[in-house]
Amino acid sequence: MSSPQPTLNLVGAGRVGKTLGRLWQQAGVLQLQDVLTTSTASAQAAVDFIGAGRAVSTVAQMRPADLWLLAVPDRHIAACAQLLATCNQPPTLAFHASGALAAAELAPLQADGWRCASAHGILSFADPARALQQFPGTVCALEGDAEATARLQPLFTAIGAQCFALASEHKLIYHAAAVWATNFLPVLQAQAEALWQHSGLPAELLPGLRERLLRNALDNLLALGPAGALTGPAARGDTALVQRQGLAVAALDAQAGAAYAALSALAHRLARDGRL
Secondary structure, three states, X not given: OOOOXXXXXXXXXXXXXXXXXXXXXXXXXXXXXXXXOOOHHHHHHHHHHHOOOEEEOOHHHOOOOOEEEEOOOHHHHHHHHHHHHOOOOOOOEEEEOOOOXXXXXXXXXXXXXXXXXXXXXXXXXXXXXXXXHHOOOOEEEEEEOHXXXXXXXXXXXXXXXXXXXXXXXXXXXXXXXXXXXXHHHHHHHHHHHHHHHHHOOOHHHHHHHHHHHHXXXXXXXXXXXXXXXXXXXXHHOOXXXXXXXXXXXXXXXXXXXXXHHHXXXXXXXHHHHOOO
16 A cells, blocks of 8 residues: 655745645645645635645644644745744744745744745746646755755755755855846846837837747757856957947936946857856
């Protein structure tokens, strides 16, 4: 007879919580038990998406579980841990999903004997339905108590993650890198399209231009690496043109102009040295 699946309680069920909960439920490695969010309606929506669990309205209603995931916004993790620490739950394993904050955010639980960790996948969880398909192969950083991370690793591996151990003192730099790689791409594209529209490029041409340039840039990046895929005036060392373009952009938007100058300097260094 197979042993029962470990139980999971979910506090917070936004895009990350929904995605992980459903992946674990589908893989049969964890059994979702109780779900608490900002409202019973949103908790029920998470339960419906995951396909298991019970929506509750207070922490006091949550039953003891083998694992607790605090999938709340970063600014609420410490307060959530403090609240959970006051509920007389038996100490077990608690972890959060922040990329920037360390397991130390769960200090109130750790003081009560809980094993605490953080687990962060380098994936843009823009939409849970899409993230379900995109998650396999995702690199996942595990940080915190050694026993906790050892228990989490096979659970993440079972849903396709590639796990590695991350030192607590490196979390901010690690997450800043993830922001560079994912969050800034939409910002850069939106800025480019705003400038194109200001230049008179017809709006109906933007979707095709967006797809063609992004796909070509990605293909080149994957095939040639960052330095090999780099093009443009900064890569050619045309500092005069970079300065003129930076001033033109700054005349429309000072922040965008400053960003253009800073990114051009980084592009020039990459072209010159082959690395940043």
